[in-house]
Amino acid sequence: KAGVTQTPRYLIKTRGQQVTLSCSPISGHRSVSWYQQTPGQGLQFLFEYFSETQRNKGNFPGRFSGRQFSNSRSEMNVSTLELGDSALYLCASSLIAGNFPDTQYFGPGTRLTVL
Amino acid sequence: SQQGEEDPQALSIQEGENATMNCSYKTSINNLQWYRQNSGRGLVHLILIRSNEREKHSGRLRVTLDTSKKSSSLLITASRAADTASYFCATEGSWGKLQFGAGTQVVVTP
Numbered sequence: 172k173a174g175v176t177q178t179p180r181y182l183i184k185t186r187g188q189q190v191t192l193s194c195s196p197i198s199g200h201r202s203v204s205w206y207q208q209t210p211g212q213g214l215q216f217l218f219e220y221f222s223e224t225q226r227n228k229g230n231f232p233g234r235f236s237g238r239q240f241s242n243s244r245s246e247m248n249v250s251t252l253e254l255g256d257s258a259l260y261l262c263a264s265s266l267i268a269g270n271f272p273d274t275q276y277f278g279p280g281t282r283l284t285v286l
Numbered sequence: 287s288q289q290g291e292e293d294p295q296a297l298s299i300q301e302g303e304n305a306t307m308n309c310s311y312k313t314s315i316n317n318l319q320w321y322r323q324n325s326g327r328g329l330v331h332l333i334l335i336r337s338n339e340r341e342k343h344s345g346r347l348r349v350t351l352d353t354s355k356k357s358s359s360l361l362i363t364a365s366r367a368a369d370t371a372s373y374f375c376a377t378e379g380s381w382g383k384l385q386f387g388a389g390t391q392v393v394v395t396p
Contacts, residue, residue, distance in 0.1 A: 175328075204382040213389070214374065219382030227381035259326060265382065274319065275384060277329040 172198055175264050175278035183284045189250040192281045196243050196264030203245040204275060205237060208259040217260075220245055221267065249283075257285045292375060292387040300395055305362040307390040309375030310355075316378055318351060320360050322371045323389070329374065332360070365394045 176195045184190050196203050205217040216229040220239035237247040243264070249256055259282050263275035293308045311318070317336045321329040333349045335342045335358065342349045348361040362369055372391050376384040 202382050204384070206384075214376075214384075214386035216379075216383045216385070221382070227379075227383050229383070261328060263329075263384075274331055274334050275382070276331060277321070279328040280326075282326070 175262060175276055177262055177278035177281050179281060180279065181282045183286060184252050185286050186252055186254060188252050189248060190252060190283060191246055191248045192260055194245045194262035194278060197276055200264035200266050201243055202265045202267050203239055203243065204263045205247050206261045206263065208261060217247065252285045254285050256283065258283060292390040294390060295388065296391045298393045299365055301366055303365055305365050305392055307360050307373055309358045309387055311377050312356065318358050319376045320349060321374045321376060323374065324371045367394050367396050370394045
């Protein structure tokens with residue numbers, strides 16, 4: 172099976188712009204989670220989607236949003252970009268076994284640089 | 287706040303040596319996972335150990351879990367240069383939320 176794919180791999184934006192990142196999960200996986208990784212804060216959970224519904228959200232401002240489509244593909248959007256949004260954005264997919272997700276498989280990430 | 291904390295923060299060893307890193311966490315867990323990350327790339331899943339398991343092996347990797355001490359360890363035996371990476375433990379919160387520690391940076395020199 173193909174792994175989790177993320178596009179684009181690299182992005183350079185300027186402050187105030189908005190950006191949309193895309194994630195395609197492993198075939199058959201229905202849960203998609205998003206994470207932000209920065210040198211200062213480490214890996215932080217953004218949100219999780221399952222069956223087109225956001226089930227969980229981390230402690231990020233409303234400028235960070237996401238959605239999931241019927242084919243489980245997911246997008247996240249960051250509006251009014253700030254310098255501090257420069258980070259590696261990772262998405263992960265999981266199959267869903269029982270009530271809680273099981274192993275999460277990560278994509279290669281999108282490196283966002285805000286100038 | 288981070289649920290897991292790895293120790294040490296950095297580890298430098300020679301090829302063939304074993305590398306051990308530890309992870310402590312704060313609250314009860316259903317499972318604990320270890321991931322590897324090579325220089326700013328995506329995370330690669332290594333092992334998942336459930337709360338009712340005490341030890342798990344996968345190739346050269348051995349993970350232990352002590353729920354009474356809220357700690358886990360990852361042992362890499364006979365390390366190789368390709369094992370150079372950052373290693374993270376992660377505990378599972380609610381609905382798809384993994385909480386990661388700060389990671390242990392491992393450098394294996396030939």
